[in-house]
Structure formats: C-alpha cells, structure tokens
Amino acid sequence: MSLSHLADEDLMQLVRRADAAAFEVVYERHSTAAFSLAYRMTGKRATAEDVVQEAFLSLWRSGARYDRTRGSVRTWTLGIVHNRAIDALRRATVHDKRRASDEGLEERFEARERTDVEAGRREEAREVRAALEMLPDDQSRVIELAYFGGFTHSEIAEHLDTPIGTIKGRMRLGLRKMRGQLAGMAEGMA
Amino acid sequence: MTNCEHIDTAASYVLGALPDPEVEPFVAHLATCAHCRREVAELTLAANALPLTAPPAAPPPELRGRIMTVVHSEAELLAAAGPEADRPPRPAKAKRAGLRERFGQVGFSLRPAVAALAAGFLVAVGVAGALVATRDDGTQTVPAAVKIASAPNAAATLTTDRGGHSQLRVRNMPQAGRARVYQVWLKRRGQRNPTPSTALFTVDRTGHAEVSVPENTKDAEEVLVTREPDGGSDAPTSPPVIVATKS
Numbered sequence: 001m002s003l004s005h006l007a008d009e010d011l012m013q014l015v016r017r018a019d020a021a022a023f024e025v026v027y028e029r030h031s032t033a034a035f036s037l038a039y040r041m042t043g044k045r046a047t048a049e050d051v052v053q054e055a056f057l058s059l060w061r062s063g064a065r066y067d068r069t070r071g072s073v074r075t076w077t078l079g080i081v082h083n084r085a086i087d088a089l090r091r092a093t094v095h096d097k098r099r100a101s102d103e104g105l106e107e108r109f110e111a112r113e114r115t116d117v118e119a120g121r122r123e124e125a126r127e128v129r130a131a132l133e134m135l136p137d138d139q140s141r142v143i144e145l146a147y148f149g150g151f152t153h154s155e156i157a158e159h160l161d162t163p164i165g166t167i168k169g170r171m172r173l174g175l176r177k178m179r180g181q182l183a184g185m186a187e188g189m190a
Numbered sequence: 191m192t193n194c195e196h197i198d199t200a201a202s203y204v205l206g207a208l209p210d211p212e213v214e215p216f217v218a219h220l221a222t223c224a225h226c227r228r229e230v231a232e233l234t235l236a237a238n239a240l241p242l243t244a245p246p247a248a249p250p251p252e253l254r255g256r257i258m259t260v261v262h263s264e265a266e267l268l269a270a271a272g273p274e275a276d277r278p279p280r281p282a283k284a285k286r287a288g289l290r291e292r293f294g295q296v297g298f299s300l301r302p303a304v305a306a307l308a309a310g311f312l313v314a315v316g317v318a319g320a321l322v323a324t325r326d327d328g329t330q331t332v333p334a335a336v337k338i339a340s341a342p343n344a345a346a347t348l349t350t351d352r353g354g355h356s357q358l359r360v361r362n363m364p365q366a367g368r369a370r371v372y373q374v375w376l377k378r379r380g381q382r383n384p385t386p387s388t389a390l391f392t393v394d395r396t397g398h399a400e401v402s403v404p405e406n407t408k409d410a411e412e413v414l415v416t417r418e419p420d421g422g423s424d425a426p427t428s429p430p431v432i433v434a435t436k437s
Contacts, residue, residue, distance in 0.1 A: 020265040024258060031249050033241060040244035049253050050367070056257050060264070071238070078241045086206050091369040091420075125242040132243055146207035147240050153202045154209050165198065172201035172233070179236040 008073035015063040023060050030074055031056070034081045041085040041148050051088055055081040082147075089150035131181040139174030142167050193225065200229040204237040259339070260429070328352040334413075334434035338364060344397065346415075348434035354408030358389075358415070360432065363397040366417050372431070373422045374403055377412040383425070384414055390422050411436060 003011065003025045014022035034055060038048035058080055066076055132140055145151045145159070153171070157164040199216055202208045208216060220227050334346035343362040350356040358374065366372050372391050375384035393399045407413060415432035416423075 018265045018268045020258070020261045023261055024254075027254060027257065031254065032246060033244075035249035035253075036244040036247045037241040039247045045250075047368075048247075049250065052249060052253060053257055057260060060261050075238050078238075082206060082241070122246075124239075125246075128239045128242040132240075143205065143240070146202070146205040147237065148244075151207065152209040153207045156207070168198040168202050171205060171207070172198050172229075175201050175204070175233045175236040178239070179232055182236060182239055 009068045012063055012066045012068075012073055015060065016066075023063075026059070026073065026077075027056055030077045033074065034077060037078055037081050038085050041082070041150060042088060047088055048085075051081060051084045055084045058084070086150040128178075128182065131178045134181070135174045135177055139170045139177070142170045143174045146171060194223055196223065196226055197229055200226055201233055204230055204233045264429075330436075332434055332436060334358075334432050336360075336363070336432050337429070338431050340364065341397075346432045346434065348413050348436070350407055350436060354406040356403040356407040356410075356413060358401045358403065358413065358432075358434070359399070360393060360401075360415075361396070361398050363393045363399070365397075366392055369420050370417050371420055371422065372399075372415050373418040374401065375414040375416065375426060375430070376403075376405060376407060376410040377414060378409050379411050384412070386422060386424060388422075390418075407436070 003014075003022055006014075006022075006025070008026065008029065011022045011026050015026065031052065034052050035048055038051040038055075039045065042048050042051060055077070059077060066073065070076075071079075132143070135143070142156055142160075145156050146153065151159070153164055153167050156162075157167045160167070196216065196219055199208065199212075203213070203216055216226075220230065329349060329351045331347050331349040334348055336344040336346055338344055341362060341364050344360070344364070345362060346358060346360040348356055348358050363372075372393075374387035374389035374391075376387055377384040387403055387405050389401050389403050389405075391399050391401045403413065413432075413434040413436070414426075414430040416426045416430050417428045419427070
C-alpha cells in the first residue's frame with residue numbers, strides 16, 4: 001500500500017521513526033490549511049511561510065509526542081501553527097501587521113479544490129463560518145481578535161475599553177454558541 | 191456546572207488569549223477543577239473549528255522544498271547515527287531530562303539538535319584539514335563551514351590565540367531574521383552536547399561581523415553558531431549554520 005493511502009495516524013507512526021516520505025505526505029495533506037491559518041493570522045506571506053516552516057519542522061522533530069487520543073493530526077498540526085503564529089505576532093513590538101481580510105487579498109493564491117476531501121472541508125468551512133457569523137458582533141469580534149489576532153484578553157479589554165471580565169464572558173458565550181451549532185460536526189474534527 | 195470563579199477563563203485559555211503569567215496558574219487549577227476541565231474540553235471543540243474560517247491560501251511550492259531539504263538531511267543523519275542518536279549521555283542525564291521537559295512545553299525535541307550537531311561535525315571534518323594558518327605567536331586561523339544554502343558566498347573564519355581567546359569573523363551572511371540572533375556554542379572535548387557562549391551577534395548590511403568569544407576556547411573542539419530567539423538559548427533550537435573545527 002502506498003503511503004498516500006495511509007491514515008494520518010498511521011503516517012505519524014512512520015514519522016516517529018524518522019520516515020521522511022511519510023512526513024511529506026502529512027505535509028501535502030495539511031500544508032494548505034496550515035498556511036491559510038498562518039496567513040490569516042499574520043497577514044504577511046513571508047511571515048506565514050516562516051510560521052509554517054517552523055511548525056512543520058517542529059512536527060517532524062516532535063512526532064513522537066503525537067497522541068491520537070487527544071485529537072486528529074490536523075488539529076494537532078493547526079494547534080502548532082496557531083501557537084507559532086501567536087509567538088510571531090507577540091514578538092513584534094506592535095500589532096501593525098496588515099490583516100488578511102476576506103475581501104482584500106490580492107496576493108493570495110487560491111488553493112485548488114483537488115479532491116473530494118478538500119471539497120468536504122470547504123463545506124465544513126462554510127458551516128463554521130456561518131456559525132461564527134451568526135454570533136452577536138461583540139462576541140465574534142473578541143473571538144477573532146483573540147484567535148486570529150493573537151491578542152491576550154487584557155489587550156483586547158484595553159483596546160475595546162471594556163472590563164476584562166466582560167471580554168472573557170463574551171468569548172465564552174460565543175464559543176459555547178458555536179459549539180452548540182457545530183455539535184455534530186465538531187465530533188468528527190476532534 | 192458554572193460554580194467556579196475561573197470558568198470564564200476557560201475560553202481565553204482555549205483561544206490562546208491568556209497572558210503568559212496566567213497560563214501556568216490556570217493549568218494548575220485545571221488539575222483540581224472538574225468544572226473547568228469539562229468547560230475547556232467543550233470549548234476546545236469550537237476553537238478547533240476556527241481555522242476552517244481562514245480564507246484558503248496555498249503555500250508557495252518552494253516552501254515544501256525548503257522544509258523537505260531539512261527533513262531529508264536529518265533523516266539521513268539519524269539513520270546513519272543509529273538507535274543511539276537520540277539517547278542522552280549518561281553523565282548529563284539529569285540536565286538533559288530537564289531540558290527535555292522544557293522543550294516539551296514549547297513543542298520541540300532535542301533529537302534534531304543532536305542530529306544537526308552531528309551534521310556539523312561531519313562537515314567540519316571535511317574542512318578541518320583544508321587550511322590552518324599559524325602565525326609566529328601561535329595564533330591559528332581556521333576556515334569554518336557555513337551551512338546556509340541560500341547564501342553560497344557566506345564564509346567564516348575562527349582565529350584563536352595561545353591563551354584560548356577566539357574571534358569569529360563572518361562575511362556575506364544573511365540576517366539572522368526577525369527577533370533572531372546568531373549564538374555561539376562551544377563543543378568541548380569529551381562532551382557530546384555544546385555549551386552556550388554568551389556571544390550573541392547580528393550581521394551588518396553587508397553580512398559582516400567580528401565576534402569575540404568571551405569564554406575560553408582552549409579545550410573546545412568546535413565552535414558552532416546557530417540561529418536563536420532574541421536573548422539566546424540554553425540549548426540549540428536550530429541546526430548549526432557555522433561549524434569551525436579547531437586544529
């Protein structure tokens with residue numbers, strides 16, 4: 001059986017044994033999602049490339065720590081990308097990055113819809129986006145500032161001139177609503 | 191289910207929005223609070239879906255090449271080094287365990303550093319005999335191997351006097367990168383892992399730098415340079431970009 005037919009979790013068993021070919025398949029499967037997240041967060045292609053490179057090399061080097069009981073390879077990978085992107089954002093003295101908005105990304109390469117799996121993910125993405133958009137603005141805003149902007153709740157509170165407790169409450173309410181709407185789908189992503 | 195005063199912090203935690211000083215106390219709290227653990231588990235499911243809302247953007251093809259070059263190189267070294275490659279030396283067991291724990295928190299492993307330094311050693315062997323200039327006063331200058339594919343003209347030399355005072359000169363080196371510095375390491379005789387020098391440096395616009403190594407290098411076999419986060423590191427977090435083998 002070729003590597004491309006193996007499940008992510010089986011590929012990670014090989015990555016653990018320093019199998020570069022297996023790692024390349026993992027990269028192929030998840031690099032677009034990783035780059036999309038990194039670019040959404042940093043707003044700069046060069047920074048996003050650095051983040052993705054750091055994240056995948058970290059994944060390659062720490063493959064032995066992957067624990068399938070704690071989530072999918074995709075979730076684990078995107079978690080690493082998210083943490084690395086936050087590090088990159090917080091290393092900057094000011095959050096002066098150009099944000100990647102949904103309508104103004106002339107530089108963006110549109111990822112091709114290559115497989116049924118990709119098409120399925122697009123559908124999931126539409127559902128998640130809809131769930132986020134259904135939230136009251138004050139809740140979706142703090143979630144986006146925190147998750148994609150890399151801001152701490154203290155920074156968001158200061159920026160919005162709102163008590164920290166209120167910010168934390170909005171985050172929690174928003175996530176709980178999203179969780180409710182995505183209940184069926186989220187089980188599959190965990 | 192919400193009768194814990196920390197329950198709202200769960201959302202901030204899963205979104206990565208908890209300020210650094212608050213992370214450890216909250217993680218400690220999670221160990222004792224089932225309400226917050228359940229809340230974190232629930233909210234994580236929503237947070238894990240957020241990346242799907244990012245507009246799709248394909249990485250450039252050359253990124254894959256850059257990553258796979260490193261991966262293939264490390265895979266070959268690990269294969270060549272055999273099963274002992276990832277095992278810490280016994281005398282340094284306690285220290286290594288501590289480092290593993292520390293790196294574990296930031297998603298890193300010591301394995302690549304060991305492999306990368308092995309790579310440095312192999313390269314250094316290749317250049318060590320190439321040229322050693324010795325002055326009348328015993329000062330020796332050796333060329334160093336520079337391992338940066340994107341900078342084929344980069345070069346470095348290490349000059350060491352009889353007292354073990356070394357100076358590293360680099361030219362045509364790329365910038366270390368945003369929030370990064372170059373850090374010098376000493377690999378001493380009998381030691382498997384390098385010790386950090388306090389010498390941190392950046393290069394000027396032309397890629398030039400002259401760096402005095404504050405530590406005595408008399409018993410060092412190799413002087414290495416890696417790219418590290420601002421402020422330097424206690425253990426290498428990236429492969430060496432310069433390897434100078436003393437004669």
